[in-house]
Amino acid sequence: MxxxxxxxAPATGRFIAAMHHFPLRIYFEDTDLSGLVYxxxxxxxxxxxxxxxxxxxxxxxxxxHEGGEGVYxxxxxxxxxRRPARLDDDLxxxxxxxxVGAATCSIHQTVMRGEEVLTQGDVSVAYxxxxxxxxxxxxxxxxxFSRLLRGEDIHP
Numbered sequence: 544m545x546x547x548x549x550x551x552a553p554a555t556g557r558f559i560a561a562m563h564h565f566p567l568r569i570y571f572e573d574t575d576l577s578g579l580v581y582x583x584x585x586x587x588x589x590x591x592x593x594x595x596x597x598x599x600x601x602x603x604x605x606x607x608h609e610g611g612e613g614v615y616x617x618x619x620x621x622x623x624x625r626r627p628a629r630l631d632d633d634l635x636x637x638x639x640x641x642x643v644g645a646a647t648c649s650i651h652q653t654v655m656r657g658e659e660v661l662t663q664g665d666v667s668v669a670y671x672x673x674x675x676x677x678x679x680x681x682x683x684x685x686x687x688f689s690r691l692l693r694g695e696d697i698h699p
Contacts, residue, residue: 554566554567555595555599556592556595556596556599556636557599558596558599558600558696558697559696560694560696561639561640561690561691561693561694561695561696561697562637562638562639563592563595563596563599563600563637563638563639564635564636564637565588565591565592565595565596565635565636565637565638566633566634566635567588567591567633567634567635567636568631568632568633568634569628569629569630569631569632569634570630571630573628573630574629574630578629578630579627579628579629580627580628580629580632582624585622585624585654585661585662585664586620586622586664588634588636588654589636589638589652589654589664589666591636592636592638592652593638593650593652593666596638596650599697600687600691600697601683601687601697602684602687607681611673612681613670613671613672613673613678613680614670614671614673615648615668615669615670615671616668616669616671616675617666617667617668618647618667618668618669619665619666619667620664620665620666620667621664621665622662622663622664622665623662623663623664624661624662625660625661625662625663626656626659626660626661626662627661628654628656628661632656633656634654634655634656634661635654635655635656636652636653636654636655637652637653637655638650638651638652638653639651639652639691640688640691640692641665641692642667642692643685643688643689643692645679645680645685646669646670646677646678646679646680647667647668647669647670648667648668648670648680648688649665649666649667649668650665650666650667650668651663651664651665652664652665652666670684
């Protein structure tokens, strides 16, 4: 590839039938001495997938933060490990909105290798003021979450 050719864009996910699919590959740094993915890294993968899901859906977290409007904070998390991932595995994190409230949103996430479920997690977040108090999410954002919850496809 000549130096003048543009570089490929970073990996991004996409919505399929109101569920967000985020691809990732396992690198050496993701594994522990046993050659398996270190357990805490699954939380990182899920966080990346959620951030990508919100960005693609039109929820601008950066603007909300920089504008002093608010930020999301994880309030509850449960995770179940079923099978390990290994070096060079190609994985997919599938995320779907499970519940939405005035100040909260819950997302169910599944980390898969092909059709095999490796890890499942449920994450609840609350929308907070810059001072850390719960507040209503922007209406446009709850509308997006509600559409996804009803199974409507999102096309940016």
